Every structure is written in C-alpha cells, then in structure tokens.
Amino acid sequence: MGRISSPQALEQLRKEIIEGRDPHQPCITVCTGTGCHASGCHQVVDAFKKILQSHPEGRRVNLRLTGCHGFCEKGPLVVIHPQKILYQRVKPENAQEIFQETVLGGKVLEALLYEHPTTKQKIVQEDQVPFYQKQTRIIFGNNGSIDPTRIEDYLAVGGYRALCKALFSMKPEEVIREVKEAKLRGRGGGGFPAGVKWESCRHAADPVKYVICNADEGDPGAYMDRSLLEGNPHSVLEGMIIGAFAIGSHEGYVYVRNEYPLAVINIGVAIQQAQELGLVGKNILGSGFDFDVRISRGGGAFVCGESSALVASIAGDVGEPRAKHIHLVESGLWDKPTNLNNVETWANVPVIVDKGAAWYKKIGTEGSKGTKIFSLVGKVNNTGLVEVPMGISLREIIYDMGGGIPGGKKFKAVQTGGPSGGCIPESLIDLPVDFDRLTEVGSMMGSGGMIVMDESTCMVDVAKYFMNFLKDESCGKCTSCREGTKRMHEILVEITEGRGTMEHIDLLEELGWVTAEASLCQLGGTAPNPVLSTLRYFKDEYKEHIVNKRCSAKVCRQLLHYTILSDVCTSCGACVKACPSGAIGGGKRKTKKEAGIPFKIDAEKCIKCGMCFETCKFKAIDVH
Amino acid sequence: MIPFVIDGQSVEGKEDGNVLEVALDAGIEIPHLCYHESVKSYGACRLCLVEVVRNGRSRMTTSCTYPVQKGIEVLTRTDKVLRARRMMIELILAMCPGDTRIREMAEEMGVEEVRFKKEEKDCILCGLCARVCDEVVGAHAIQFAFRGDRKEMLPPFAGEAMNCIACGACVVVCPVNVIGMKEQGDERTILRWKRTLKLKKCKVCGNTFAPWFQLEQFREKAKLPKDFYDTCYTCRS
Numbered sequence: 069m070g071r072i073s074s075p076q077a078l079e080q081l082r083k084e085i086i087e088g089r090d091p092h093q094p095c096i097t098v099c100t101g102t103g104c105h106a107s108g109c110h111q112v113v114d115a116f117k118k119i120l121q122s123h124p125e126g127r128r129v130n131l132r133l134t135g136c137h138g139f140c141e142k143g144p145l146v147v148i149h150p151q152k153i154l155y156q157r158v159k160p161e162n163a164q165e166i167f168q169e170t171v172l173g174g175k176v177l178e179a180l181l182y183e184h185p186t187t188k189q190k191i192v193q194e195d196q197v198p199f200y201q202k203q204t205r206i207i208f209g210n211n212g213s214i215d216p217t218r219i220e221d222y223l224a225v226g227g228y229r230a231l232c233k234a235l236f237s238m239k240p241e242e243v244i245r246e247v248k249e250a251k252l253r254g255r256g257g258g259g260f261p262a263g264v265k266w267e268s269c270r271h272a273a274d275p276v277k278y279v280i281c282n283a284d285e286g287d288p289g290a291y292m293d294r295s296l297l298e299g300n301p302h303s304v305l306e307g308m309i310i311g312a313f314a315i316g317s318h319e320g321y322v323y324v325r326n327e328y329p330l331a332v333i334n335i336g337v338a339i340q341q342a343q344e345l346g347l348v349g350k351n352i353l354g355s356g357f358d359f360d361v362r363i364s365r366g367g368g369a370f371v372c373g374e375s376s377a378l379v380a381s382i383a384g385d386v387g388e389p390r391a392k393h394i395h396l397v398e399s400g401l402w403d404k405p406t407n408l409n410n411v412e413t414w415a416n417v418p419v420i421v422d423k424g425a426a427w428y429k430k431i432g433t434e435g436s437k438g439t440k441i442f443s444l445v446g447k448v449n450n451t452g453l454v455e456v457p458m459g460i461s462l463r464e465i466i467y468d469m470g471g472g473i474p475g476g477k478k479f480k481a482v483q484t485g486g487p488s489g490g491c492i493p494e495s496l497i498d499l500p501v502d503f504d505r506l507t508e509v510g511s512m513m514g515s516g517g518m519i520v521m522d523e524s525t526c527m528v529d530v531a532k533y534f535m536n537f538l539k540d541e542s543c544g545k546c547t548s549c550r551e552g553t554k555r556m557h558e559i560l561v562e563i564t565e566g567r568g569t570m571e572h573i574d575l576l577e578e579l580g581w582v583t584a585e586a587s588l589c590q591l592g593g594t595a596p597n598p599v600l601s602t603l604r605y606f607k608d609e610y611k612e613h614i615v616n617k618r619c620s621a622k623v624c625r626q627l628l629h630y631t632i633l634s635d636v637c638t639s640c641g642a643c644v645k646a647c648p649s650g651a652i653g654g655g656k657r658k659t660k661k662e663a664g665i666p667f668k669i670d671a672e673k674c675i676k677c678g679m680c681f682e683t684c685k686f687k688a689i690d691v692h
Numbered sequence: 693m694i695p696f697v698i699d700g701q702s703v704e705g706k707e708d709g710n711v712l713e714v715a716l717d718a719g720i721e722i723p724h725l726c727y728h729e730s731v732k733s734y735g736a737c738r739l740c741l742v743e744v745v746r747n748g749r750s751r752m753t754t755s756c757t758y759p760v761q762k763g764i765e766v767l768t769r770t771d772k773v774l775r776a777r778r779m780m781i782e783l784i785l786a787m788c789p790g791d792t793r794i795r796e797m798a799e800e801m802g803v804e805e806v807r808f809k810k811e812e813k814d815c816i817l818c819g820l821c822a823r824v825c826d827e828v829v830g831a832h833a834i835q836f837a838f839r840g841d842r843k844e845m846l847p848p849f850a851g852e853a854m855n856c857i858a859c860g861a862c863v864v865v866c867p868v869n870v871i872g873m874k875e876q877g878d879e880r881t882i883l884r885w886k887r888t889l890k891l892k893k894c895k896v897c898g899n900t901f902a903p904w905f906q907l908e909q910f911r912e913k914a915k916l917p918k919d920f921y922d923t924c925y926t927c928r929s
Contacts, residue, residue: 369839371839386835386836391733391735391754391757391758393757393758393759538840539840539841540839540840540841540842541839541840542839542840542841543839543840543843544817544836544838544839544840544841544842544843545734545735545736545819546735546736546738547736547737547738547739547780547783547784547816547817548738548776548779548780548783550817550840550841550843551783551784551786551787551841552783553840553841554840554841555783555786555808558808558809571807575807578779579779582775582776582779582780585752585772585776586738586741586752586776586779586780587738588735588754588757
C-alpha cells in the first residue's frame with residue numbers, strides 16, 4: 069500500500085480490502101488483550117500457529133490476534149468465524165480439537181462453550197452471552213474483530229471514513245458544532261463538554277496549537293483506555309486527527325504510561341501505518357491539512373493524568389499541576405493553546421462525525437450522552453470491560469452483565485471513579501449511571517473504574533487502601549493534599565488497628581473538607597472522597613471499629629480474636645506447628661495410644677496472622 | 693494598574709501581579725510561608741488562602757497564585773478561610789513541631805495543640821530554596837525528589853550538590869532557617885546540600901570574600917576579564 073492522496077483513493081483501497089476477503093473463509097480470532105494475555109492466550113496462539121503451519125488445510129484458515137473483547141473473566145477467548153462461535157478459557161491443548169472439529173468439521177465443542185450461570189444453558193455465539201447482550205458497544209465493539217496492528221482491518225470496518233467526511237465535506241467549525249451538538253463530555257473524569265473545549269482552543273490567538281491524548285490511566289483496577297489503545301489504536305488516532313483539524317492544530321502528542329508496553333507499541337505501529345498511507349503527516353489525503361503525532365511516554369505517576377501536570381511532564385518538567393487561572397486551551401504545552409482529551413473521548417469522535425450528532429444523542433441521558441466503558445472488577449462474577457449507554461442502572465451492570473456476586477454473598481457497595489471516587493451503598497443500586505447522578509451521591513464517574521464489594525469487604529479498610537494509594541500518588545506540592553491524605557491514612561490505620569476514637573471521625577471530616585477545598589488540583593479536590601463517602605454511608609462500620617473494637621467483615625486483623633473451639637478441636641496439633649508466635653499451647657497432642665487435650669490460644673501472644681485458621685482442617689478455630 | 697477590592701478596601705495591582713503582594717503592600721496581613729517577591733509564586737504551603745468573589749461566584753484559592761483581576765472582591769478573613777488556614781498550620785506544625793516560627797504562627801491562628809502524630813522534620817517543603825536557585829541564581833543545584841508523603845528537597849542523588857555555588861541565597865530565603873551556612877578558614881559550607889567550596893582572597897585587603905567556583909561561574913556567564921574578581925567588592929569600589 070502506498071501513500072493515498074484523495075478520499076476516492078481511500079474508498080478504492082477500502083473496497084479492494086473488503087472484496088479481497090472471503091466472508092466464508094474460516095477465521096480463528098484469539099483475544100490478545102491484557103486480561104487474556106495474563107491467562108495465557110499467547111500459548112494458545114502458538115498452538116494454533118503450529119497446527120495451521122503443519123496441516124494441509126491450514127493455509128486457507130485465517131488466524132487473527134485481536135484486542136480485548138472485554139469478557140476477561142473467561143479468557144483466553146477464541147471466536148471462530150464465520151459462525152462466531154465463542155470458546156472460553158481455551159487452553160493450548162484445545163487448539164487441535166478446535167481446528168479439527170469446529171474449523172474443518174463445523175461442529176461445536178460443547179465443553180468450551182460459555183454456560184449461562186442460572187439457566188445452565190450452553191451459549192454458542194458471542195453476542196448471545198448475557199455479558200454482551202445489554203451492552204452498547206459503539207466504541208469498543210470493533211476490538212474483537214480487528215487486528216490492532218493491521219490498518220487494513222480498521223479500514224475494512226469503515227475506519228478513517230469519518231476523517232474523510234470531516235476533511236472534505238465539513239468546515240472545522242462544523243466539526244466543532246457537531247461535537248457540541250452531540251454533547252460529548254470528557255471521558256477522563258472531568259466530564260467537561262469536549263466541543264466547548266475545542267472551540268475555546270480554536271479561538272485562542274496563537275497560531276501554534278497542540279492536541280494531546282491523555283492515556284495516563286492510573287486508577288487501580290481500571291484498564292479501559294489501555295484496552296482501547298491496545299485493541300483499536302486507529303480509532304483514537306482518527307479522533308485526534310479530526311480534532312486537530314477542527315481546532316487548527318498541526319501537532320499532537322499521545323501521552324501514554326510506559327507501564328502499558330503493548331499500548332505504546334500498538335499506537336506507535338498505528339501512527340507509522342497512518343503516516344505511510346498519508347493519513348498523518350503533510351497534506352493528509354490531499355486536503356492540504358497537516359498533522360503530526362508523537363508519542364510521549366510517562367513514568368507512571370498517577371498525578372500526571374492531571375492535565376497541567378501531564379503537560380509539564382511532556383515538556384520534561386516535574387509532573388506537578390499548576391495554578392488553574394489560565395486554562396490549557398489558552399496556554400498549555402510550551403505555553404501554547406493546548407486541547408487535551410482522554411483516550412475514550414477521542415475514540416468517540418469518529419463515531420460522532422460518521423453517524424452524526426442526532427444519532428449519537430439518542431444514546432444516554434439528558435446531561436450525559438453516548439456510552440461509557442467501565443472496568444467492572446472486584447467481587448463480581450464476570451470481571452471485564454463493559455460499554456453501556458449512559459443512564460443504565462448500577463444493578464443492570466453488576467447483576468445482568470457482571471452476573472452478580474460470587475459465592476452467594478451479599479452485595480455491599482460499589483466504588484466508582486477510581487481512587488478518588490466514592491463508595492455507593494446497596495440502597496442506591498438502582499441509580500442511573502451518568503456524570504451528574506454519580507456526583508450527586510458523593511462519588512464520580514472518573515475514568516470508569518467500578519469495583520464491586522460484598523459483605524466480606526470492610527469499608528474502613530477500603531478507605532484506608534485508597535488513602536494509602538493517594539498519599540503515595542499525590543505530587544506532594546500542596547500541604548493540604550500531601551499532609552491531608554497522609555494524616556487521613558494515619559487515622560484510618562489507627563481505627564483499623566483498634567486505637568480509634570470518636571474524635572477521629574470529626575478529624576477525618578475536617579481533614580476531608582480541607583483537603584478538598586484547599587488543594588490546587590482535582591487530585592486533592594477529590595482525594596477525600598473514599599473517606600467522606602464511606603463516612604456518609606457506612607458510619608456505623610466506623611463506630612463499630614472504634615467503640616466495639618470489632619470488624620464484622622473480618623478484615624481488620626488487629627480487631628479479630630482467635631479462639632479454639634474445644635469441642636471441635638481434635639488435638640491434631642497442626643495449628644501449634646503453624647503458629648509463628650508460639651501462642652498456641654495448653655493442650656496435648658493426641659497419639660495413637662491416647663486421646664489428646666484440646667489446645668488454647670494465648671491472646672497475649674497471638675499476632676492475629678490467621679495461620680491457625682488457614683491450617684485447621686476441622687474448622688475448630690473461631691474468628692470473631 | 694488594575695483596581696479591585698480586598699476586605700472592603702479599594703486597592704490597585706500591577707497587571708501581572710498577584711493578590712498577595714497587593715494585600716501585603718496595602719498593609720493587609722495574610723500569613724504565608726512559601727511566597728517570596730523575588731521568585732515566581734508556587735502555592736505550596738496553602739496558608740495564604742483567601743476567598744475570591746468573581747462574577748458573583750466565590751471560591752477559595754491561594755492569594756499568591758491568584759492574578760490581579762479587575763472587579764474581583766477578595767475576602768481574607770472569612771470563617772471558611774480561617775478554618776482552612778488553622779488546619780493548614782496544624783498540619784505544618786505536626787511536621788515540624790520544633791520550629792519556633794511555625795509555633796508562633798500557629799499560636800497566632802489559635803492552634804495550640806496538634807491532633808496528629810508529631811514528626812521530626814524540619815523542612816516544610818515550600819520549595820523557595822530551589823526556586824531562588826533556579827530563577828535568581830541560575831545554578832539549578834537542588835530540586836524536589838520523590839512525590840507524595842515521601843517528597844523531599846534534596847541535592848542530586850542525596851549527595852553533594854555539585855552545581856551549588858555556595859552563594860547562600862537559599863539560606864536567606866528559607867522560612868524555617870534549616871539550610872545552614874558555615875565559614876571556617878578559607879572554606880564555606882552549605883550544610884544541607886553538603887557543599888564545601890574554597891574561598892578566594894582579595895589581592896588588596898587579603899580577606900576571603902566569595903567562593904572561587906562561584907566567581908568563576910559569574911565571570912564566565914558575564915564574560916568578564918580574567919582578573920576581574922582578584923579584588924573584593926569593597927576594595928574595588
């Protein structure tokens with residue numbers, strides 16, 4: 069493929085790619101996203117490669133390595149086309165059978181199919197799985213069918229059509245109007261209207277402007293931006309080129325953390341391919357518009373996801389936020405007007421331009437249009453990435469897509485919005501999920517993390533976990549944020565270790581207020597959310613820790629008491645051996661000749677490590 | 693000059709000025725630790741918090757970083773501001789309970805007891821030393837290291853600050869006076885940056901007057917003749 073210099077030539081190339089493909093040709097697609105990578109998809113890929121190379125029929129079968137499909141819980145995922153048969157938890161040793169029976173023989177292998185958790189029915193096709201059925205996958209949908217390293221695959225599904233439309237049949241102002249009309253809000257967490265931001269940047273006086281893609285996703289457990297950049301990098305790139313055209317920028321940066329090596333590689337490959345085809349660079353598709361993109365790798369500081377810290381980091385300065393009286397759209401990277409949007413926001417742009425704002429606006433709620441990708445993790449059956457229309461209820465996400473809570477346990481809360489989001493209790497499970505509603509209940513959309521918690525989760529411990537993360541990840545500039553998060557963490561440690569007082573609750577509330585009000589950036593502004601939202605909905609749990617010195621979720625070790633139930637104890641002595649602090653004694657081990665005497669735990673010596681509980685096969689250790 | 697109001701008092705500020713400097717010039721007291729007129733505002737200590745009312749909307753912000761703007765109303769002593777400042781000084785006092793100036797400031801703000809575990813730090817991480825070194829001296833000898841609660845002001849790799857010219861500007865601006873400078877014989881040491889430099893003797897009076905390394909740097913930068921610093925400032929004038 070050579071450089072393309074007109075939209076007609078691009079359409080011709082697309083036609084050739086599609087016509088050159090036999091829709092009936094068998095194709096094995098293997099998900100090679102992050103989740104499946106961890107569960108061993110590359111061994112499965114190797115097994116398929118070997119078979120296809122050695123078998124005479126192998127040559128007429130396509131093997132495609134795709135990005136993340138989202139259903140990470142059941143990975144490695146393999147989908148056989150054209151029948152779209154989904155096989156889950158595939159192992160390398162299944163490859164031969166899949167090839168022989170399904171690819172060549174057209175037979176479905178029951179054992180590898182997904183089983184409906186309640187009806188126990190086997191489901192053959194990917195789109196019939198309940199996890200996918202309720203989703204609206206307008207951004208994430210192509211991940212499962214394209215090879216992210218092949219631009220032909222993206223072109224075959226209509227890629228860069230929106231770019232042609234923008235460059236050749238729209239004025240920059242019209243593109244901005246369309247994005248404003250679609251009411252696209254920033255998906256990185258702020259929820260600022262993207263079109264408004266673009267317009268301000270376009271109107272900024274300086275002729276040199278930059279566009280930036282923020283791929284510094286850093287929330288624990290969140291990986292939607294990662295999966296988009298890994299699985300469909302061209303969609304993000306296309307969005308950036310359209311945005312640059314609308315804003316009047318000729319240079320862009322993708323700021324991606326180096327901890328996402330595959331994302332760095334795939335967006336790099338995408339940029340290079342787009343350059344070779346003339347979709348990036350000088351005179352794009354003969355339109356006269358120039359735009360170049362560079363990759364800037366981040367060191368993995370959470371605060372560098374904050375726009376002004378990110379810009380400082382690209383410029384080679386310390387990643388610290390700066391005062392916000394001057395917006396980035398007026399003076400950003402190297403003091404030039406800069407428009408920064410998150411990965412998912414950029415990926416929405418081609419869809420809006422291609423299908424139109426009127427179509428896009430039909431999805432979502434009044435204040436939040438379109439879809440949002442959530443990373444559904446924690447105590448939920450189907451861990452993975454879900455793309456849902458704004459306004460869907462938490463219940464639908466957690467129960468219909470997530471398949472509910474494992475082990476028959478009770479749902480307790482869901483944490484949204486990443487480390488500085490908040491915990492939403494069960495009473496609000498029917499809450500429609502959009503930017504404004506999540507903020508109303510003291511949490512936030514954030515970039516789309518969703519951590520499900522069940523009854524075995526201690527909410528004070530959860531607050532402590534996030535505060536520990538934030539005190540490490542604060543840039544440390546503002547006293548309020550650096551010291552505030554540190555002290556909140558310190559108090560939470562006191563409470564979870566049994567040294568809490570009721571004054572601590574007031575102090576937490578006061579610290580939370582000050583940290584949010586007095587800090588410069590939104591890291592500090594939202595940092596107290598884990599504490600304040602758990603105090604708002606789970607204050608009783610705090611009181612239980614402080615007054616009764618009890619943790620009913622049995623998480624806070626220092627508050628637990630281990631005792632041996634003498635009527636259950638078989639005097640086997642296993643716990644005595646396991647105890648690292650020599651706290652178990654007082655009994656006598658049984659021998660072949662005589663019965664033993666049950667053991668006892670010396671509370672003074674017990675370090676509450678739980679080894680005895682883990683070791684005892686007879687459930688003779690009581691924890692309360 | 694741009695007119696605006698602080699606590700009901702009409703004031704005027706330079707176009708590129710900040711609210712804190714205007715307030716201080718007008719005799720309105722706002723506590724601060726990380727601000728110094730000779731360097732760019734940084735907004736680290738958060739003590740100079742004020743409420744700014746603009747277009748009918750009020751928000752709390754640091755006055756040192758807030759640019760002078762026409763028509764704004766600044767409130768320096770609202771309940772909200774005083775409440776936030778009290779917590780801020782308590783947090784700083786908990787870091788450095790041994791510092792006299794911090795203790796005095798805390799007392800003035802009505803904070804006598806610290807409700808947190810006391811630490812034994814001395815530096816309050818205001819960053820003034822590094823800013824003066826960068827912006828005024830141009831030596832770039834020190835910078836913050838690490839982030840979050842591990843943040844520290846350190847010479848590079850926690851060793852000797854090899855770019856330090858021992859001018860002592862950082863020693864002068866440090867609000868808690870913890871950098872330290874010592875002269876002994878023909879040597880000057882900046883204690884915190886572990887930097888010791890030989891001092892030059894004046895050809896005329898024979899007194900030592902500045903570190904060799906510093907004078908060489910100045911001479912090179914300003915392209916001065918080789919013998920320019922053979923005599924000390926006093927003897928030359």
